[in-house]
Amino acid sequence: MVFGFGLGYHLIELSRQTEKKITVVEPDLNILRAAMKTVDLSSLLAKIDVVTDGRVVVEDNKTVILKHHPSVKVNQKYYDISLEQLQLRQRMAGGMKILVVGPVHGGSLPIAKYCSASLKKLGHRVELIDNSRFADALHYAKDVTGTKDRFEKMTSYLSEFLSETVLARCEVFKPDLVFALAQAPLTERCLTVLHEHKVPTAFWFVEDFRFMHYWKTVAGHYDYFFTIQKGEFFRELEEAGVQNYHYLPMAAFPDEHRPVDLSDDEIEYYGSDVSFAGAGYYNRKNFLKGLLDFDLKIWGTDWDMTSALGSAVQRGGARISSEDLVNIFNASKININLHSSTYHGGINPFGDFLNPRTFEIMSCGAFQLVDRRSFLKGIFNEREEIIVFDDLDDLREKVEYYLERPEERKRIAARGRERILQQHTYEHRMREMLDCVLQNGYQPPQWKGEGEDVQSLLKDAEGDKELVEFFARYDDQKKIALSDITEDIRKGEGDLSRQEKIMLMMHELST
Numbered sequence: 484m485v486f487g488f489g490l491g492y493h494l495i496e497l498s499r500q501t502e503k504k505i506t507v508v509e510p511d512l513n514i515l516r517a518a519m520k521t522v523d524l525s526s527l528l529a530k531i532d533v534v535t536d537g538r539v540v541v542e543d544n545k546t547v548i549l550k551h552h553p554s555v556k557v558n559q560k561y562y563d564i565s566l567e568q569l570q571l572r573q574r575m576a577g578g579m580k581i582l583v584v585g586p587v588h589g590g591s592l593p594i595a596k597y598c599s600a601s602l603k604k605l606g607h608r609v610e611l612i613d614n615s616r617f618a619d620a621l622h623y624a625k626d627v628t629g630t631k632d633r634f635e636k637m638t639s640y641l642s643e644f645l646s647e648t649v650l651a652r653c654e655v656f657k658p659d660l661v662f663a664l665a666q667a668p669l670t671e672r673c674l675t676v677l678h679e680h681k682v683p684t685a686f687w688f689v690e691d692f693r694f695m696h697y698w699k700t701v702a703g704h705y706d707y708f709f710t711i712q713k714g715e716f717f718r719e720l721e722e723a724g725v726q727n728y729h730y731l732p733m734a735a736f737p738d739e740h741r742p743v744d745l746s747d748d749e750i751e752y753y754g755s756d757v758s759f760a761g762a763g764y765y766n767r768k769n770f771l772k773g774l775l776d777f778d779l780k781i782w783g784t785d786w787d788m789t790s791a792l793g794s795a796v797q798r799g800g801a802r803i804s805s806e807d808l809v810n811i812f813n814a815s816k817i818n819i820n821l822h823s824s825t826y827h828g829g830i831n832p833f834g835d836f837l838n839p840r841t842f843e844i845m846s847c848g849a850f851q852l853v854d855r856r857s858f859l860k861g862i863f864n865e866r867e868e869i870i871v872f873d874d875l876d877d878l879r880e881k882v883e884y885y886l887e888r889p890e891e892r893k894r895i896a897a898r899g900r901e902r903i904l905q906q907h908t909y910e911h912r913m914r915e916m917l918d919c920v921l922q923n924g925y926q927p928p929q930w931k932g933e934g935e936d937v938q939s940l941l942k943d944a945e946g947d948k949e950l951v952e953f954f955a956r957y958d959d960q961k962k963i964a965l966s967d968i969t970e971d972i973r974k975g976e977g978d979l980s981r982q983e984k985i986m987l988m989m990h991e992l993s994t
Contacts, residue, residue: 484508484546484569486562487554490518491527497549498530505531509554510561546573570959572921575659578970579917582658583611584649586666587641588618591689593805594839594909595664597736598687601909605917608970610656614645614668639670646673653682657930660920663705665689666697674704682928685709685920687731691836692716694825699723707920711836713858729919732862733839734912735846735903739805742848742900743813753807754814755780756886760803761840764823766831768792773875774819777882782811812849816892817882820844820853829875830854837862842907845869845899850892852881862907868899929962937963953982965990 485494488509498505509515512535518524548569555562581602585595592615599611624637645668653661661677661684663669677684685707688698692712702708702725709731710716720728745753756778759771763786771781772791779795782803786796803811812818820840824831834856844851845868853859855871863869870885872878885892937957944950956971957963969990972983979987 485549485551486565487551488514488518488533489551489554491522491524493551494531495524495527498527507531507533508562508565509533510535510558514554568921571925571927574960575917575921575925575927578606578608578974579659580608580656581610582649582652582656582661583609584661584663584667584669585611585614586664587614587621587645587668589666590839591665591687594687594689595667597734597739597909598662598664598913600736600738601913604910605913606974610652610658612645612649612652617641617645642668642670643672646670649673650676653677653680657928658682659927660685660917662687662916665695669701671700671704674701678704678706680928681926683707683920683925685916687916689733689839692719693833702728707916707923709916709919714835716835727923729923731912731916731919732858732907733837733842734907734909735839735842736909737846737904740809740812740843740846743809745810745814749810750814752814753810755816757817757819757882758782758811758815759819759821760808760811761821762823763787763792763800764825766824766827766829767821770821770829770875771795771819773879774882780811780815782807808843809847812844812847815849816889817885818844818849818851819878820851822854822856830873841869842903845896846903846908848896848900850885850896852878852885863899863902868895868902870895935963937961949980950982953980 484506485497486508488494488507494505494507515533515535546569548566550562583595583599583602586592595611595613599609602609620641621638624634624641628634628637649661649669650673661682663684663686665686665688667686674684684705686701686705687709688695688702689711690698692698692710702720702723706727708720708725708728710720710728711730711732713730717728717730757774758780759767760782761767762783768787768790771779775791775795781792781796782798784800784802786792786800788796788800820838822831822834822838831854834854835858837856837859841851841853845863850870852870852872855873859865859869859871865871870881872881937954937960940954940963941951941958944954957968965986968986972979972987975983
């Protein structure tokens with residue numbers, strides 16, 4: 484990474500010396516114009532990336548920063564700020580400590596686990612507070628009380644307790660970021676305490692803002708608020724005074740959502756010409772009646788077994804596991820994906836987000852027909868990677884068409900899975916989330932008593948050349964903890980140096 488374009492002579496020479504990717508940071512467009520008029524840079528421009536807005540993504544902590552000193556002198560303040568941000572991103576790219584807080588129950592429960600696993604794959608140290616262990620307590624509260632007020636009071640006590648566990652884990656784990664999923668039981672008091680201790684917080688609201696209104700009471704208390712909707716939701720967030728909001732659509736977890744080989748008995752059990760997996764919302768109960776003349780299987784809860792659809796509902800409307808879902812997706816010739824609505828008879832005309840099923844079915848390499856959504860365009864290529872229906876007549880026509888064309892179904896499903904793996908996994912989303920955090924005012928918390936001053940360590944190590952060289956690795960950081968050093972050593976390769984062996988031994992003795 485080079486600070487300053489100048490007239491480009493230094494860049495031409497650098498490009499001859501290395502095959503590495505070169506990114507040039509230059510905020511002054513007049514300098515770029517002057518360079519283009521003065522020097523023939525046509526061959527150089529194909530080898531470099533030029534950044535003019537300072538939004539640079541650092542994917543690892545091995546980026547070398549070089550300065551074109553005349554350029555830096557002209558824009559000293561800009562480059563000082565850029566250098567500070569780049570050094571912070573390099574440090575964070577080497578591994579952050581992230582505390583993920585999941586809900587007690589609900590659809591975002593598995594998403595919290597997918598996010599935690601994906602963050603670990605990206606090289607971060609992650610702790611998941613799995614609040615699902617308290618689901619029985621929540622159900623018990625609902626069973627024993629007869630009034631809404633009493634139930635809300637009991638659940639508020641539970642939220643206070645669970646929020647206290649988050650604060651307790653923060654004291655021990657000392658995270659760089661607290662990341663909460665929709666309906667995570669963090670109280671306003673808990674978030675205030677985190678804010679007072681300058682612990683950055685992020686929230687992923689993976690729900691429909693028109694149906695779940697609690698966002699109004701939580702969005703303003705988080706440093707970063709991520710949504711699966713934009714447009715109208717963004718306008719409402721602005722009216723509510725929320726500024727740091729960002730669009731982050733759903734995704735798939737290919738470790739779980741994948742093609743599987745099923746036995747003949749499993750295909751017989753899970754399979755059908757047409758399937759639907761999900762809860763029996765109002766619109767689905769009405770709409771799916773129009774498919775009863777097909778070989779239809781319905782899986783999930785909240786279906787009326789005495790209705791016309793009852794004969795198609797499997798297992799008496801019992802809850803289905805994640806493993807069952809994957810088997811259903813794989814075994815079904817056509818998976819119907821109708822987004823839920825509590826007040827429409829069929830397709831929600833205001834549908835402006837994609838549910839997890841959209842990504843999960845595609846990640847399984849399975850074929851689906853999905854109701855039209857306004858933000859589908861730009862995420863998937865319609866008719867190539869996914870097929871959309873506009874109403875019941877259109878759906879019936881497409882079911883008949885694709886049942887007769889298994890090879891076409893297979894091609895579309897394969898392209899869909901390829902797109903998921905390229906752009907729409909939870910690893911992609913978590914990388915995007917963290918990049919957004921780092922680019923929008925993030926400052927790591929300074930935990931009291933954590934770590935040693937790096938410059939002091941270097942001064943104390945004077946006289947021991949090898950030890951000075953060892954601590955010099957962390958010269959771009961203010962403080963470093965023994966746990967961070969050992970984590971860094973374990974990520975390395977090759978034989979351990981004497982200093983590395985000493986650090987590992989010290990860590991073992993201290994724990």
